[in-house]
Amino acid sequence: MRKVAVVGVGHGKFGKRTDATLRELAFEAVIPALEDAGITQNDLEAGVVTIAGEEFAGQGAPSALVGDYTGIQPRPVFRVESACASGTAGLKAAYGMVSSGLHDIVIVVGVEKMNAVSSVRATELMARAGDTRWEYPFGVSFPGFYALFATRHMHEYGTTKEQLAMVGVKNHYYGARNPVAHLPKEIPLEEAVNAMIIAWPLGLYDCCLISDGGAAAILMSEEKAREYTDTPVWITGVGSGSDTMMVAERPSLTSLSGVKRAARDAYKMAGIEVKDVDVAEVHDCFTIAEIMAYEDLGFCKAGEGGTFIEDKQSYIGGAMPVNVDGGLKSKGHPIGATGVSQCVELVKQLRGECGERQVEGAEIGLSHNVGQTGQFANVLIYSR
Amino acid sequence: MRKVAVVGVGHGKFGKRTDATLRELAFEAVIPALEDAGITQNDLEAGVVTIAGEEFAGQGAPSALVGDYTGIQPRPVFRVESACASGTAGLKAAYGMVSSGLHDIVIVVGVEKMNAVSSVRATELMARAGDTRWEYPFGVSFPGFYALFATRHMHEYGTTKEQLAMVGVKNHYYGARNPVAHLPKEIPLEEAVNAMIIAWPLGLYDCCLISDGGAAAILMSEEKAREYTDTPVWITGVGSGSDTMMVAERPSLTSLSGVKRAARDAYKMAGIEVKDVDVAEVHDCFTIAEIMAYEDLGFCKAGEGGTFIEDKQSYIGGAMPVNVDGGLKSKGHPIGATGVSQCVELVKQLRGECGERQVEGAEIGLSHNVGQTGQFANVLIYSR
Structure with missing residues (x-):
């Protein structure tokens, strides 16, 4: 197995980008990534484009469009799709x-243009990633699924609505310090707790954003990486798993078995234990999802996720800094881009380029990216 | 680079499958592939699912559904999409x-359920794989694109409508001998030439079918392959390329530059020349596409594709037997399944299991799979 490094990363502005089309959002990420790697499109050999839903932008087979507009063409591209875990699958x-x-040398381009349709339509399109025979027709959309997880977690472990809200408060605290964030503003705890309910117990600030944006990463073999950079960031662990299609068939609603499998395999491949991780990006599509991630990844024991955030263990200075770029909650969640955006943040963290959000001396980073309600789960380990 | 073999293949019945859903079509391919390999789902480590369009079946993130229903879950899956070249990209x-x-050990499952919508709607959905800003709004759908290629080929090289029709006649001749074919019947040349026009010069028998169906292939490392089979079929060449998004920007309408790049790289990686290939599966979405493939792959010189079929050089016994399973034209074209279906046929050919369609003594097979109008092009070489 040849070693693989990330040598260049690029990130566009996440937000409600009425000023940019899908192809332009991709361009905003690809060009900085090429500049960061010190190469041009001519040095690329292939591209992988990660876009979750073609119906958002109304473009069939959209990777060709992205490949053409960003100059990857005439080199080949294909699209990888795993719902919200598309980026890490790519x-x-x-x-x-x-x-x-x-x-x-391969570029991975994650991009999504979600706000070409209304937020109601976007929610409906996402709901179709549930089983369209046995879940979607009964009206379950994603806030509903995660509300089920949250109420069960509250029931089993005594997790509180305030603890859920604290996750959002943390992520907005850091997002306010990230120039590419969709909603870069701090949210007071009281406002988060009392916000409009989306699906009880999840309020407005428990739910991630519907965002447009792109992120890109350039992967190279060891030989090429040594040629182009003195600061390669190695991908040392890749783990993945899946959970049942229907939530109703699972033995637990407070843990995702696919995440546990992915974490186990990623730690093993990287030859590390969870305590070796210095900084983590986790998939906080809803605040309960971040709490479940703390537990499934082993940052704390099952049931202790609520106190983990309450004790600020996932802030910089705590046991495991999590989502110090703002996460899906504040940075935003253009779904196909998210896994690649996590890669961009971790590469910058391991290179020490994150300014006031920097986790000092970070050497090992973890990316946790979940699709649907756990049907897709990827954990990647990055090392400097 | 570790060697990779195809150890098991499975193929469902292609057709207008009103009796089966997307997940059931996948099941029909996965189970025979597992049986052929002599393994169960427990031996799999991951799956790749190739589905071109989620709007056909109305299921978002459909690879999770396929992974769950076929028992790949709890192992991970992701979807690879490259329009009609999805199968080979996967x-x-x-x-x-x-x-x-x-x-x-990884299973690749190609599947598509296209007839859940009307053929008019299916054609419209496919048309959206053209540029939705600069092509689709002006009414160009795929028969139109390929009609442009055909008229230009006729103009430049004197190719005739009869020669186009002969491709369809050949593929129906062989499709009539393939039990999984969608339309297993022979078509007289006169009927093909005089058929209803879809987009001149392409008539009904110049256009492939809109099909439902699945195909699956199980890939193993050399060590595992030696453990499970005495008849591994090796993937010895993988090449890919792309053409411009807009057809209007291309220097030629009679050749696909991405196919030439893909073929060059695949031959080089396999260490072979075109004359070493014994049997080929090519992407005959329209009859002109097969003629262009003869030329771009080097089976004959540019402009000689028409006489190549007229001289029956692509029949068994000719210079290069092509699509002796019926091709997209007669076997059918459930788009996400096609590249995997080509793999199934070539593996069976190299194992000598094709009965009256068998190319005697075939040792090297070539698969040519094109997405959109060449924006995706993959060429794979299989060797026994």
């Missing part, structure tokens, strides 16, 4: 192509 | 994961 596919020797 | 991604050592 990174996994690219890792395989580079590690195997099929290609030496 | 095989490429799986090749990378196995060759790199990330996984030892």
